[in-house]
Structures are given as C-alpha cells and as structure tokens.
Amino acid sequence: VKFDDCQGNQRVGFESSDPNFSVRTDGSIYTEHEVAGLSEPVQFMVTAKRPPNMQIWETTVKLALAGQTTPFPSLENQGTRMSGRHTGKENTPPESDPQLSVTLFPWKQQLSSNGLRRRKRDWVIPPINVPENSRGPFPQMLVRIRSDQDRETLIRYSITGVGADQPPMEVFSIDPVAGKMFVTKPLDREERASYHLRAHAVDMNGIKVENPIDLYIYVIDMNDNRPEFHNQVYNGSVDEGSKPGSYVMKVTANDADDDTTANGMVRYRILSQSPHSPIPNMFTINSETGDIVTVAAGLDREKVSQYTVIIQATDMEGNLNFGLSNTATAIISVTDVNDNPPELTASTFSGEVPENRVNIVVANLTVIDRDQPHTANWNAVYRIVSGDPSGHFTIRTDPITNDGMVTVVKPVDYEMNRAFMLTVTVSNQAPLANGIQSSFQSTAGVTISVMDANEAPFFPSNPKQIRFEEGVPAGTTLTTFAANDPDRFMQQTIRYSKLSDPANWLNINATNGQIITTAVLDRESIYVKNNIYEATFLAADNGFPPASGTGTLQIYLIDVNDNSPELLPKEAQICEKINTNSINITASDSDVEPNVGPFVFELPSSPPSVRRNWTISRLNGDYVQLSLHIQYLESGVYDVPIIVSDSGNPTMSNKSIIKVKVCPCDENGDCTTIGAVAAAGLGTGAIIAILICIIILLTMVLLFVVWMKRREKERQTKQLLIDPEDDVRDNILKYDEEGGGEEDQDYDLSQLQQPESLDHIISKPPGIRRVDERPVVAESQYPIRPVVPHPGDIGDFINEGLRAADNDPTAPPYDSLLVFDYEGSGSTAGSVSSLNSSSTGDQDYDYLNDWGPRFKKLADMYGGGDED
Numbered sequence: 079v080k081f082d083d084c085q086g087n088q089r090v091g092f093e094s095s096d097p098n099f100s101v102r103t104d105g106s107i108y109t110e111h112e113v114a115g116l117s118e119p120v121q122f123m124v125t126a127k128r129p130p131n132m133q134i135w136e137t138t139v140k141l142a143l144a145g146q147t148t149p150f151p152s153l154e155n156q157g158t159r160m161s162g163r164h165t166g167k168e169n170t171p172p173e174s175d176p177q178l179s180v181t182l183f184p185w186k187q188q189l190s191s192n193g194l195r196r197r198k199r200d201w202v203i204p205p206i207n208v209p210e211n212s213r214g215p216f217p218q219m220l221v222r223i224r225s226d227q228d229r230e231t232l233i234r235y236s237i238t239g240v241g242a243d244q245p246p247m248e249v250f251s252i253d254p255v256a257g258k259m260f261v262t263k264p265l266d267r268e269e270r271a272s273y274h275l276r277a278h279a280v281d282m283n284g285i286k287v288e289n290p291i292d293l294y295i296y297v298i299d300m301n302d303n304r305p306e307f308h309n310q311v312y313n314g315s316v317d318e319g320s321k322p323g324s325y326v327m328k329v330t331a332n333d334a335d336d337d338t339t340a341n342g343m344v345r346y347r348i349l350s351q352s353p354h355s356p357i358p359n360m361f362t363i364n365s366e367t368g369d370i371v372t373v374a375a376g377l378d379r380e381k382v383s384q385y386t387v388i389i390q391a392t393d394m395e396g397n398l399n400f401g402l403s404n405t406a407t408a409i410i411s412v413t414d415v416n417d418n419p420p421e422l423t424a425s426t427f428s429g430e431v432p433e434n435r436v437n438i439v440v441a442n443l444t445v446i447d448r449d450q451p452h453t454a455n456w457n458a459v460y461r462i463v464s465g466d467p468s469g470h471f472t473i474r475t476d477p478i479t480n481d482g483m484v485t486v487v488k489p490v491d492y493e494m495n496r497a498f499m500l501t502v503t504v505s506n507q508a509p510l511a512n513g514i515q516s517s518f519q520s521t522a523g524v525t526i527s528v529m530d531a532n533e534a535p536f537f538p539s540n541p542k543q544i545r546f547e548e549g550v551p552a553g554t555t556l557t558t559f560a561a562n563d564p565d566r567f568m569q570q571t572i573r574y575s576k577l578s579d580p581a582n583w584l585n586i587n588a589t590n591g592q593i594i595t596t597a598v599l600d601r602e603s604i605y606v607k608n609n610i611y612e613a614t615f616l617a618a619d620n621g622f623p624p625a626s627g628t629g630t631l632q633i634y635l636i637d638v639n640d641n642s643p644e645l646l647p648k649e650a651q652i653c654e655k656i657n658t659n660s661i662n663i664t665a666s667d668s669d670v671e672p673n674v675g676p677f678v679f680e681l682p683s684s685p686p687s688v689r690r691n692w693t694i695s696r697l698n699g700d701y702v703q704l705s706l707h708i709q710y711l712e713s714g715v716y717d718v719p720i721i722v723s724d725s726g727n728p729t730m731s732n733k734s735i736i737k738v739k740v741c742p743c744d745e746n747g748d749c750t751t752i753g754a755v756a757a758a759g760l761g762t763g764a765i766i767a768i769l770i771c772i773i774i775l776l777t778m779v780l781l782f783v784v785w786m787k788r789r790e791k792e793r794q795t796k797q798l799l800i801d802p803e804d805d806v807r808d809n810i811l812k813y814d815e816e817g818g819g820e821e822d823q824d825y826d827l828s829q830l831q832q833p834e835s836l837d838h839i840i841s842k843p844p845g846i847r848r849v850d851e852r853p854v855v856a857e858s859q860y861p862i863r864p865v866v867p868h869p870g871d872i873g874d875f876i877n878e879g880l881r882a883a884d885n886d887p888t889a890p891p892y893d894s895l896l897v898f899d900y901e902g903s904g905s906t907a908g909s910v911s912s913l914n915s916s917s918t919g920d921q922d923y924d925y926l927n928d929w930g931p932r933f934k935k936l937a938d939m940y941g942g943g944d945e946d
Contacts (some may be wrong), residue, residue: 079105081126089129096122099141107139118142163610184512205294206885210267211302217251217260220295224257225279225288229925232282237293239275239754250275250295259293267297268334298887301338305391307331307406312389315411316372318379319511325360326370326410331391341886345396349388349405361410363388365396370408379412380448386410396711413563414450415511420458420480420504420595421446421519423439427502429484430527433492439522441471443482445504450880454508458482465500471526473502490702492530493566532621537629541612547636548601553594556584559631560591570619577628578614580605584631587617593631601635602668609670610634638674639726645734654713660705661738662697665722672722673726675700680721682733692718704736715739740755 079101083090092101100108119142126135132219206220223856225233235257241249252259259277275293280286307329314327335341343367351358356376363370370387387408394401422445429441449455452789460473460482470488475481482504490498505519537559544557563570574591576584583597601609611633618626642663667674676699681689693707704718716738723731741749926937 079107079124079139081105081135082131083126083128083135091127093125093127094122095125096120099139101468115414165595176465202879203291203293206295206793207296207298207887208261209298210264210265212261212264214264216264217262220250220259220261221293222256222258223252223277223279223291227279227287231287233287234282236278236280237275238278239273239293241270241273241295242275246270249273251830252277261295265297267299267336268303272296300337300401301335301341301393301402302333303334303341304402304404305331305333305393306404307389307391310406312406312408313411314370314408314858315413316377317413317415318377319371319375319415319417320377322372324372326372327408329363329368329370329389329391329406329408331368331404331406334394334911335393340394340397342393343395344391344393347390347392348388348394351388352386353382355382360385363389370410377412379414379450380418384409410589414453414455415564416449416506417511417514417882418448418455419510420456420506420520422502422504422522424522426523426525427484428525428527429527431486431490432488432529432531434531434533436486436489439483439485440471440526441484443484443502443504443522443524445480445482445520445794447480447506449506452477455506456480457507458504459501459507460504463501463503465498470498471500484526490528491564492528493564496528498526498528500526512828532568532570532619532623532625533564534561534625534627534628535617535619537617539563539629541630541632542612543610543634545633545634545636546599548599549640550595550599552597556633557631558590558592558593558899559586559629561627561629563619565619565621566858570621572617572619572665575616576613577616578612580613581611583611584613591615591617599633599635601637602641606635609637637670637673639669639724639728639730641668641673642730642732643667643674643677643722643724645720645722645736646731647736649737649739650704651739651741651749652704653749654711654740655743656706656709659743660695661705661736662701663704663720663736664701665724667730669724669726673730674724676725678723682719682721688719693718694720704707704738711740713741805895 079092080085081090081092090103092103092105094101095109098110099122100110100121102108121138121140124137124139127133133786203221207219212218223235227233234254235252236254237250237252237259240246241252248262249265250259251262255277257277273293273295275295278286278288278290279288279292282584308331312327312329316324316326329346331344331346333342333344337343346363346368347365348359348361348363348370353358359373360377361370362373368389368391370389387410388405389408390403390405392398392401392403405884422443424444427441427443431438431440436526443460445458447456447458457477458475459477462471462473468488470486470490471484473482473484474485476483482502484500484502493495498770500523501521502524503519503521538561542557542559546556550556561572561574563572563613573588574586575588576586579595581603583599584594585594585596586592587594599611600606603611605611613631613633615629615631616626617629618624644667646664646666652661663679665675665677665679667677679694679696679702681692681694683689689707691707691711693705695705697703704720717735718738719733719735721731721733734930739749744750870889926933926940
C-alpha cells in the first residue's frame with residue numbers, strides 16, 4: 079500500500095488488523111503464515127499512525143489467491159483506495175467506500191512436463207524525440223502501436239497521462255483502431271520538456287488484452303528564447319582609489335533554452351561606459367560569470383561619483399551572428415573613502431555664557447570637509463584638549479551642518495571663574511585612508527566669557543532636622559532657619575515666607591527666619607510620617623530679577639503617653655458550652671514604645687453578670703483569652719466590657735466592649751450553620767426556608783449537568799459522512815498494450831541494413847554513442863566471442879546500446895531501429911521468446927514468414943508448435 083502524509087512519512091508506523099498479515103515500513107504486505115489453502119478472499123484494515131498526536135489514516139485491503147474468481151470490482155472501478163491517502167482530518171469507515179483495491183498473490187512458477195515454459199516479454203519502446211515549435215502539418219504522426227492479438231479480435235487503442243487525458247489535454251492523440259499516435263500542436267520545451275504516456279489495448283468489451291506500454295516523449299530544444307537579465311538595472315559600488323582587478327558587482331542573465339546546449343549558454347560583454355573619465359575602459363566583465371572588475375586605477379569620487387555601463391548577454395556561447403542578445407544597465411557608484419581630513423575655518427573662536435545656566439550653546443565652530451556628506455568620512459568629532467579641567471563644557475556636532483556647538487553641561491560660577499580659554503581639535507568619525515599625506519586633525523582656540531547673574535539664596539542645612547517632644551504648646555520658638563546669598567559682589571536683603579505647613583503648626587519671622595509654633599505638636603497626627611513632621615520655607619532676595627531658594631525643616635517628635643489602648647477584636651463568637659473554645663484578645667495603642675504593652679486586661683465588677691458568666695486567662699504581655707465561666711450560656715449576642723491599661727508613665731486605661739456571639743457547636747468546636755443563624759436571631763421557619771432554597775438550587779444544577787452529558791453523547795454518535803467526490807486518492811489503472819513490428823512503422827527501411835563499419839563510432843570521444851546510422855566505411859571485424867558466452871553478456875550489450883539511444887539529444891523525432899552487430903554463437907537458455915507480448919498461451923508464429931528473409935530463421939524456430 080502506498081502512503082503519503084505530505085510531510086515525508088517521518089516516524090509513520092503501519093499496523094494490520096489481521097495477525098496473519100504484517101505491513102512493513104515501506105508499505106509492503108507480507109504473510110505471517112501459509113495461505114495456500116485460502117478458500118475465499120481475505121479483507122482486513124491497514125492503519126498508518128504518526129506521533130506525537132497519533133494522527134491516523136486507514137485503508138482496506140482485500141487479498142485473494144492468483145487465478146481465484148472473486149467478486150472484485152471491475153478494472154475501471156478500482157479507485158483511490160489503492161494508495162490509502164487521506165487528509166488525516168477524519169477517518170472514513172470502511173463501509174462507506176465499496177470500491178476496494180485488490181492485491182493478488184502470485185502462483186509459484188509452474189513446471190510443465192517438458193520443463194520451463196517460455197513467457198513472452200513486453201516491448202520496450204525507445205523514447206520519442208519531437209522538436210519544439212514544429213510547423214506541422216498537424217496532427218503529426220509519432221509512432222504506431224500494435225498488438226499481435228489483433229488477428230484474433232478487434233482491438234481498440236488508447237493513451238493516458240499528462241498531455242493525453244490529463245492537463246494539458248489533447249496534446250497527443252491516438253487512432254483507436256490503427257494504433258497510430260499523433261502530436262496535435264507545436265510543443266514548447268520551456269513549458270514542458272518531456273511527457274510520459276501509457277498506451278493501452280482492450281477488446282471491444284473493454285477487457286485488456288495486453289499490458290500497458292510506457293511511452294516517453296522528449297521535446298528537442300530550439301534556440302527560441304533570448305537571454306533575460308534578472309534585473310534591467312543593476313546597482314554596484316567600488317571604493318575610490320581601488321587597485322586594478324578589484325571586484326565591483328555581478329550581473330546574471332538566464333536563457334530559457336536548454337543550458338546543456340549552445341542554445342542556453344550565455345556570454346557577457348560591455349558595450350559602453352559613461353563617462354569616459356579618466357579612461358573609456360575603466361571596467362571589464364567576465365564573459366562566463368558576469369563578474370565586473372576594475373581595469374585601471376584613478377577612481378576619484380570627488381571627480382566622478384557614478385558610472386553607467388551597458389552590458390550585453392548573448393546565447394550560442396556569445397556568437398553574435400547566430401545568437402540572440404539582450405542588454406541591461408549597470409550603475410556603478412564610486413564609494414567614498416576618508417581621503418580629505420576636516421579643517422576648521424578659523425584659528426580662534428569666542429563666546430560668552432551666563433553663570434548657573436546649562437544646556438545652552440555658547441560658541442559655534444565651523445569646519446570644511448570635501449568627503450561625502452553625512453557619512454563617517456565627513457562627520458566631524460570635536461574634543462576639548464585643555465582649558466576646562468572641571469568639565470563645564472562639551473562640543474556637540476550638528477548633524478546637518480557638521481558645525482561644532484560648544485555647550486555648557488555644568489553650571490559656571492562668576493565668583494569662581496570669569497573666563498575660560500579652551501583648546502579644541504577636530505577629526506573625522508572614520509580614520510583617514512592609508513597613504514593620505516595630511517594632518518589628521520585641525521586645532522583652534524575658543525575664548526568663553528562668564529556673565530554675572532543674580533543667584534538664588536540657599537539654606538546651608540537643607541533639610542534641617544530638630545527634635546522636640548510632642549505636646550509643645552503654641553508660641554514656642556523651635557529654631558532659626560536662615561539662608562545665605564551667594565552673590566558676594568551685590569548688596570541684597572533676604573526675606574522669608576512659609577511655602578508648605580500641612581498641619582498649620584508653624585510660623586517664620588520674615589527678616590531673621592525664626593520658627594515659632596502656632597499650635598500643639600501631636601505625634602499621632604496624620605501629617606506626621608515616621609515621627610517626622612516636614613515644613614518648607616522660601617528665602618527670596620531683592621535683586622534684579624529677584625531670586626529665591628527653598629529649604630525644608632524636619633521636626634522629629636518624641637512620643638509621650640497620651641493615647642489609651644483599644645480592645646481587639648471588636649466582635650467574636652464562642653460555643654454555648656464551657657471548655658469548648660475561647661476568644662484571643664489583644665489591644666492596640668497609637669503610642670510607641672515604651673508607652674504601649676505589655677497590657678493589663680480585667681473584667682469590671684459591675685454589672686455582676688460579667689464576672690459571673692465570663693473569665694479572663696493571661697497568655698502573655700499582649701494577649702489574654704476570654705472564655706465562659708459557667709457550664710452553659712444560652713445562644714445569643716452579649717456585650718462583654720473589658721478594662722485594658724498600657725505600660726506608659728503615667729498609665730492610660732480604657733474600658734472597651736467586645737460583642738460575643740454564643741452559638742451551638744459541632745464535635746469540632748465550630749458553630750453550626752443553624753446555630754449561627756439562631757444566634758443571629760433567625761426563627762425556625764426562616765432556617766427551614768433557607769434549607770429548601772439550597773436543595774432546589776442543587777437539584778437544578780444536577781439536571782443541567784445530566785442534560786449536557788446527553789447532548790455530548792448524541793453529538794458523538796452521529797455518523798461522519800464524506801462526499802465521494804471529495805475522496806481524493808490515487809487511481810491505479812492496469813492495461814495490456816504492446817507495439818507492433820516493422821511493418822507498421824513509417825520510416826526508411828534502408829536503416830535495416832547492417833552497418834559496414836563502426837570506426838566512426840569508435841573514434842568518437844567517450845560519452846554517448848549511437849549505432850543506428852548507416853556507416854559509410856568498411857565493416858570492422860569484431861573479436862570472436864566464446865562459444866558459450868556469459869549469461870549476462872548479451873543483456874549488457876543490448877542495455878548499453880539502449881542507454882546510448884535514450885540519452886542522445888540528436889536522435890530523430892520518430893521511433894528508430896537499432897542495429898546491433900553482435901548476436902553470440904549460442905545460448906544455454908535455448909531460443910528467446912517473442913518480444914511482442916507478455917501474455918501466456920499458445921501463439922501462431924507462422925506470420926513471421928511474411929516479414930521477409932531476415933525473420934525466416936525465427937519462423938523455423940517457433941513455427942513448429944509449443945514444444946519447439
């Protein structure tokens with residue numbers, strides 16, 4: 079069974095459903111046991127599987143003993159199940175395809191009473207050569223096919239294959255009665271170089287009488303196509319100053335004709351070059367490969383930046399008289415190299431900069447470079463080599479003009495430096511080319527003056543941090559937050575104001591910067607983060623224009639015990655029976671150490687029911703347990719007051735209430751659902767209603783799940799149907815067909831004569847040889863072969879001549895007769911059988927007498943009956 083998963087059949091395994099038969103990896107089916115006693119055909123399934131997703135293909139195979147009468151479908155009904163090719167998307171059940179392929183087991187070779195019986199061989203038809211673009215007339219006969227059984231029955235001939243019954247349709251036709259095959263229109267080798275057809279012979283009932291014959295038609299190439307360049311315009315480049323022989327580019331042209339003949343062999347040459355500077359022939363081209371190289375030196379981009387070269391491609395190995403030509407244009411750009419260093423336009427430059435300004439251009443340096451703009455050979459790189467030890471300046475390159483922009487990157491101080499004297503050099507981004515006799519960089523001086531500006535006052539300590547206890551009363555002086563003016567050469571005064579005071583606790587003196595409280599400082603305020611309260615103040619001078627600076631004051635507040643602890647949690651639940659469970663209680667305090675825990679918890683003395691029903695057990699300094707003090711307490715919600723005290727000095731206490739829900743509990747000590755509802759105050763009727771709603775909801779969910787499963791089961795049980803027209807599988811058709819003898823061939827019978835000499839063939843160079851032409855020289859003497867030749871001697875001789883004819887492109891466009899000189903002096907195998915047919919049975923060879931004296935010997939050998 080043939081199989082193709084369209085992915086190379088990698089890791090595909092085959093399995094047989096019948097243990098008596100096995101399928102190997104190549105699709106061959108073998109028997110595992112003796113099957114000679116098979117009384118009826120056997121049918122089984124062959125499965126192809128491919129990991130990792132275990133995709134499955136299936137086909138059905140039906141086997142019977144050869145010669146056994148079986149209810150198999152007729153030949154023309156055997157369909158694509160022979161190959162077993164499926165798409166893999168779904169597996170068609172075997173019952174859906176009644177057309178099953180049949181494989182017959184061959185009988186063992188039978189011996190007659192007189193030994194082995196001869197079997198006739200099939201004709202081997204040599205390839206038919208047809209020149210392309212033939213002018214006809216059409217239809218043009220190519221070959222005639224004939225069966226030797228046409229004497230006994232009426233036979234109809236047909237051909238199948240690409241060009242006959244497959245696209246392109248009706249290129250070849252055959253006379254169904256006479257067996258003459260024709261070509262109906264001119265052929266194009268570039269469209270299709272060869273055709274493989276099969277000739278068939280059937281009787282009037284459509285039953286085959288001969289095995290099919292393979293017909294190979296080869297289209298002989300003619301020079302009917304010009305070379306075609308891949309591109310009409312090619313672009314290449316070469317560095318200026320390149321030495322002769324430097325590679326530039328490659329052009330390629332293809333010829334649709336046969337490239338093994340002169341029709342498709344292309345040669346190149348240069349027709350013209352523009353401009354002609356410095357010489358007209360700056361380039362040459364390899365005639366076979368199309369590689370363009372330089373011929374002479376002197377390429378200079380600054381003088382000629384681009385050349386236009388016209389290239390011609392000619393087939394017939396460049397023969398201008400017989401070949402076809404085409405042209406293309408090669409644009410060769412001369413690539414720039416860094417052979418011109420940049421030069422500054424002046425030896426000194428100047429500029430000025432205001433103090434405390436950054437990212438501003440204070441001077442502009444200009445440069446000249448004759449290399450190609452906006453390349454690494456043209457881009458200028460500036461460096462400050464002296465005069466700026468602190469790194470206040472940098473020089474950036476303008477990408478458009480290539481100028482150097484001196485930029486301030488670090489503020490300058492007029493009080494520290496009133497001027498800068500810089501030394502600047504410039505070079506290219508790419509290094510200079512080898513052999514350039516010039517300085518690689520240019521140098522200039524840059525003078526930059528600093529202009530004085532009004533600078534903002536600054537706080538020496540910023541941020542400034544101070545420490546105070548919380549609770550400081552209003553009107554307390556905390557500190558003096560004063561600023562300094564950096565302008566030493568200006569007489570200015572500073573005034574202060576408040577910018578940010580989130581809690582509005584502070585005030586600042588406008589003249590001296592003294593900080594005074596206006597409210598009590600509270601560490602527990604939401605405006606205090608990590609015990610620190612921040613406020614921002616502004617210091618402004620009276621210069622022109624006015625300048626100001628800001629400062630941050632951080633007040634670290636020391637905690638005092640001014641907050642009572644709070645009980646946690648506020649609510650809890652407990653079982654109605656004693657010693658079942660208890661409640662863990664702790665406290666929270668807004669203060670910090672040492673004004674928090676350990677805490678002291680106690681139950682108040684009033685009302686008396688609190689201490690009668692509840693008790694407290696200490697766990698550690700921060701936790702206690704609240705539990706029942708009596709054996710049983712009725713379900714419900716109880717307010718339990720607890721007094722909690724911290725460890726501060728002085729101690730702060732607080733009486734807090736915890737709501738305790740008492741409810742019935744299960745064996746694990748957890749409140750039951752009914753008990754929790756009852757404790758919350760719900761009645762028995764409400765509890766029953768809730769339970770009924772829960773049961774109804776669960777029933778609806780169960781019914782929905784059952785319905786979904788039933789729908790899924792129905793969907794899976796549906797049959798998978800496929801349209802027979804969509805069942806794409808290969809067709810294997812079997813026919814019997816043979817060609818006739820010489821009497822139905824329309825060619826020159828003079829070729830049947832024995833060649834007089836093979837010297838003209840022996841003198842040919844090694845390679846393809848033909849012996850189907852009539853020699854014109856004296857016949858050569860062949861060496862005497864042994865009386866009993868080697869069994870493979872004759873076969874090798876025939877195969878060598880046949881192979882030479884198959885591969886000879888100069889063969890005529892019709893079936894030719896091959897003349898072989900050596901026939902041997904005898905054979906241990908007896909006489910050979912007829913080459914007309916492979917069918918078995920009795921045959922009348924008397925018609926060989928009608929073929930002339932050359933076949934008289936065969937008539938004598940075979941005309942006596944089967945035993946002869």
